[in-house]
Amino acid sequence: MxxxxxxxxxxxxxxxxxxxxxxxxxxxxxxxxxxxxxxxxxxxxxxxxxxxxxxxxxxxxxxxxxxxxxxxxxxxxxxxxxxxxxxxxxxxxxxxxxxxAAALTFAECAARFIRAHAAGWRNPKHAQQWANSLETYAHPVMGALLVRDVELQHVMAVLEPIWQAKTETASRVRGRIEQVLDWATARGFREGLNPARWRGHLDKLLPAPAKVTRVKHHDALPVDHAPGFMQRLRAAPGIGARALEFAILTAARSGEVRGATWAEIDLDAAV
Structure with missing residues (x-):
């Protein structure tokens, strides 16, 4: 002693x-x-x-x-x-x-998620879009919360104010919150079900985006104006004009036209 x-x-x-x-x-x-x-x-x-x-x-x-x-x-x-x-x-x-070490905030987890996935995103602007949307809409509500403490009421506090007026943005924000929380769960920073999941959960609390968004189609070109329009289009320079002309003549979808390769086109057979 x-x-x-x-x-x-x-x-x-x-x-x-x-x-x-x-x-x-x-x-x-x-x-x-x-x-x-x-x-x-x-x-x-x-x-x-x-x-x-x-x-x-x-x-x-x-x-x-x-x-x-x-x-x-x-x-x-x-x-x-x-x-x-x-x-x-x-x-x-x-x-x-x-x-x-395990007490990370939602904002810290979001930043880590973006860093972990940025290299795999083809568009360099995608990471900035992620960060901007979460900083604008999610972080004021839950950014300072420990990620393990994020619950349904926090997710709803982010989404409800913008779900009707900014439906497309709100839908993207929801998906990004869901992915950040899934990442945090996989890393051991939180447990339990994801409060931002859509199917069988938020779809019972919020109307489907397709039912909220008002789709406004562009006016159709009167058929008797088509010949004159095609003449002007054919005279316009640039790959965009050629792509639009191709889409009109083939009735192909815009994504198919933009992504077309020469292997998909047979000029001899006109296919």
């Missing part, structure tokens, strides 16, 4: 300035360590499992004399009960560090 020493008063402890280990009494093994540069810290010297161990109890005067005595008493009680307070303290600190 630690050295026996006559108990010092709080005033006497405050006057200890000589570098070294000063046992202050009251609790066996309790000492104030004065460092060469003047710093002071509490040390409890005790025997744990047959080995002499020094346990830090915090710096002085942040930890007062009375607080150091109480901490030393608790530690000695644990030793008598067969518990190593030093190992116990290390385990608690390790658990706290692990919890901190």
């Amino acid at each position: 630690g050295r026996a020493a006559s108990e010092l008063s709080a005033l006497a402890v405050s006057r200890l300035k000589q570098p070294g280990l000063h046992f202050v009494g009251g609790i066996s093994g309790l000492a104030l360590q004065v460092l060469l540069k003047g710093g002071r810290t509490w040390i409890l010297r005790m025997t744990v499992g047959g080995r002499r161990r020094d346990m830090g109890l915090g710096g002085y005067p942040g930890v007062t004399h009375a607080q150091a005595r109480e901490a030393a008493r608790v530690a000695r009680d644990k030793v008598r009960a067969g518990v190593d307070p030093i190992k116990e303290g290390r385990a608690a600190r390790s658990q706290l560090l692990a919890q901190r």
Whole structure:
């Protein structure tokens, strides 16, 4: 066990300035360590499992004399009960560090998701569009929340104000929130079902985007205007004009025209 020493008063402890280990009494093994540069810290010297161990109890005067005595008493009680307070303290600190490492906010997870997937997105602007939409609509509501705490009410608080007026944008934001939360679950930062999932969940709370969005088609070209339009189109330069002419003549969809390759066209057979 630690050295026996006559108990010092709080005033006497405050006057200890000589570098070294000063046992202050009251609790066996309790000492104030004065460092060469003047710093002071509490040390409890005790025997744990047959080995002499020094346990830090915090710096002085942040930890007062009375607080150091109480901490030393608790530690000695644990030793008598067969518990190593030093190992116990290390385990608690390790658990706290692990919890901190897993305590990411939604905004932090969104940034990590974008960095992880940006290289796979063909359009370089896609990452910026992701970031802008989440910063504008999601982060004011849930950005500062720990991702593990994001729930349905937060998702609804993001979507409901824009679902009717900005349906397409709201639908994209919902999908992006869902993907960020799925990523966070896969990485172990949250648990449970995704509150932003659509099928069987939000589709029961919000109208389908197709039922909300008012589709306004472009006016059709009167058939008797078609010959004159085709003449003007044929005279127009550029690949866009040729693509539109091709689409009109073949009735192909615009995506098929833009993505067409020569292997899909047989000029001899006119196919």
